[in-house]
Amino acid sequence: xxxxxxxxxxxxxxxxxxxxxxxxxxxxxxxxxxxxxxxxxxxxxxxxxxxxxxxxxxxxxxxxxxxxxxxxxxxxxxxxxxxxxxxxxxxxxxxxxxxxxxxxxxxxxxxxxxxxxxxxxxxxxxxxxxxxxxxxxxxxxxxxxxxxxxxxxxxxxxxxxxxxxxxxxxxxxxxxxxxxxxxxxxxxxxxxxxxxxxxxxxxxxxxxxxxxxxxxxxxxxxxx
Amino acid sequence: xxxxxxxxxxxxxxxxxxxxxxxxxxxxxxxxxxxxxxxxxxxxxxxxxxxxxxxxxxxxxxxxxxxxxxxxxxxxxxxxxxxxxxxxxxxxxxxxxxxxxxxxxxxxxxxxxxxxx
Numbered sequence: 228x229x230x231x232x233x234x235x236x237x238x239x240x241x242x243x244x245x246x247x248x249x250x251x252x253x254x255x256x257x258x259x260x261x262x263x264x265x266x267x268x269x270x271x272x273x274x275x276x277x278x279x280x281x282x283x284x285x286x287x288x289x290x291x292x293x294x295x296x297x298x299x300x301x302x303x304x305x306x307x308x309x310x311x312x313x314x315x316x317x318x319x320x321x322x323x324x325x326x327x328x329x330x331x332x333x334x335x336x337x338x339x340x341x342x343x344x345x346x347x348x349x350x351x352x353x354x355x356x357x358x359x360x361x362x363x364x365x366x367x368x369x370x371x372x373x374x375x376x377x378x379x380x381x382x383x384x385x386x387x388x389x390x391x392x393x394x395x396x397x398x399x400x401x402x403x404x405x406x407x408x409x410x411x412x413x414x415x416x417x418x419x420x421x422x423x424x425x426x427x428x429x430x431x432x433x434x435x436x437x438x439x440x441x442x443x444x445x446x447x448x449x450x451x
Numbered sequence: 452x453x454x455x456x457x458x459x460x461x462x463x464x465x466x467x468x469x470x471x472x473x474x475x476x477x478x479x480x481x482x483x484x485x486x487x488x489x490x491x492x493x494x495x496x497x498x499x500x501x502x503x504x505x506x507x508x509x510x511x512x513x514x515x516x517x518x519x520x521x522x523x524x525x526x527x528x529x530x531x532x533x534x535x536x537x538x539x540x541x542x543x544x545x546x547x548x549x550x551x552x553x554x555x556x557x558x559x560x561x562x563x564x565x566x567x568x
Contacts, residue, residue, distance in 0.1 A: 260553070280553040290546040294553055301554075395546050446535065 228306065230325065231256045231299035234277070235291030236312035240266040242426070247275035249318035250310070258298055259312070260291040268312075288378075289399030293392045300384070307387050311378040313426065320419040324381040327415045334386035334412045337372060338379030338419035349423055356437050363441075364401060367448075370408045372416060376400045379419055386412045397436065398444035405448075455497050462494040 232255045236243050243259065250257050259272035263285030273279045280294055292309060299307050306328055310316050316338070324336040340349075341357075357376060364375045380403070382390070390406040392399050407414055466487065473483040496503045496515060503515025512518045 278557070280557050282549045282553050284545075284549055286546045286549050290550065293546075294550045297550070298554060298557070393543065395542060446539070 228329075229256060229302075229304050230306045230308065231258055231295075231302070231304040232308045232310050232321070233292060233295035233299060234259045234272075234310045234312045235262055235288045235295065236260065236264065236268050236272065237262045237285060237288075237291075238264045238266050238268060239312040240264070240268045240271050242314040243268055243277075243312050244271040244275045246310070246312055246314055246316075246318075247272050247277045250321070251276045253318060253321065255308070255321070256299070256302070256304070258295045260295045262286060262288070262291040287395040287399075288397055289392050289402070290395040292399060296387055296392075300388070305384050306381060307384070308381045309378055314424065315421050316379045317420055317422070320379060320417075321381070323417050323419065324379065327417070328381055328383050332413075333415040334383045335407060335414040336381045336417050337374070337414055338377045339372070339374035339416045340377060340419060340421045341373040342416055342418035349421075360401075360437070364404055368401070368405045368408050370404050372404065374416070375404060377419070377421075386410075394443065394447050396443055397440045398447060401440075401444050402447065458497045459494060462490050462497075465490045 232250050234243070234246065234257065236259050239246075247257050247259065257272075257275075257277040258280065259269070259277040260280045260282060261269040261272065262282045269279045269281055278298070280298055282291060282294065295309075296307060306325060308321055308324060310321075320338065324338060327333040327336050341361075357374065360375045361373060364370055364372060376397075378400075386407075389410040389412065390403060392402060392406075394402045406412075469478070469483060469486040469490065472478045473480075478486070496519065500515055503518065504513075505515075507513065507515045507518035510518065512521065
């Protein structure tokens with residue numbers, strides 16, 4: 228069973244080494260997509276034992292994920308996990324995501340930070356916007372999930388082969404949910420913990436970015 | 452009166468540009484005809500504003516100038532939408548280029564290290 232972890236990274240030299248190192252302990256194949264970083268993200272990732280793919284110019288998280296997915300599929304991945312580079316996810320949560328896939332209970336597992344109440348240390352505005360995103364997703368995609376913009380997810384090969392990511396930027400998160408709904412991919416939400424450090428909050432999306440994401444998402448749907 | 456002369460000079464200038472672009476084959480025949488119609492139309496309205504009023508009345512707008520402004524806004528929005536779509540496709544093409552390069556580089560690197568082993 229080949230399990231690939233796909234990590235899009237932009238200027239994450241500070242955290243990427245530790246993130247890759249933790250995942251490597253579980254013997255996963257780790258693929259880091261350096262999305263045009265200006266620091267030594269790719270060197271740090273390579274040192275920690277990851278396969279590094281380099282985007283010569285920044286193309287956005289969605290585009291980077293797609294590159295990683297194609298690489299993993301070309302190299303015989305059976306299961307693909309998407310993971311954030313900024314240290315907000317825990318390697319220990321990955322086996323929890325894999326379990327339903329290995330037991331053939333689902334084709335996709337989505338990490339959720341809201342399944343067991345709200346996480347601690349989460350800024351109020353962030354929480355509010357994520358809640359709005361959940362309602363929005365329910366209305367637009369018809370998908371009943373508790374956390375729409377969580378970067379920690381796992382897919383079987385069969386599931387990921389159906390999912391088409393066209394959004395280069397952050398709106399890919401909603402797009403993945405649309406695709407899950409469209410192709411009737413069986414999914415399960417799995418509770419995970421997010422480490423809200425000052426670093427990950429600063430690196431994360433600003434609340435204003437969500438308006439941009441929404442705009443691109445709507446335009447993307449119109450263009451289909 | 453002065454505005455009429457200014458606009459007319461500009462219309463003649465614009466028409467000459469349209470002709471030159473057509474000669475360079477930067478625009479096709481349809482584009483040439485449409486641009487000519489637009490600029491001639493503008494010249495026409497400037498000298499005979501009453502005609503545009505009659506046309507505007509037919510569609511329920513009292514002044515020809517107003518009709519022109521409405522039309523321009525619609526045209527501008529449409530143009531912006533077209534540009535947005537075009538830009539989005541160009542962005543996606545750049546992404547697939549960057550992706551192709553990233554994957555190819557990795558492949559070449561792996562081949563190299565296989566040879567050295």
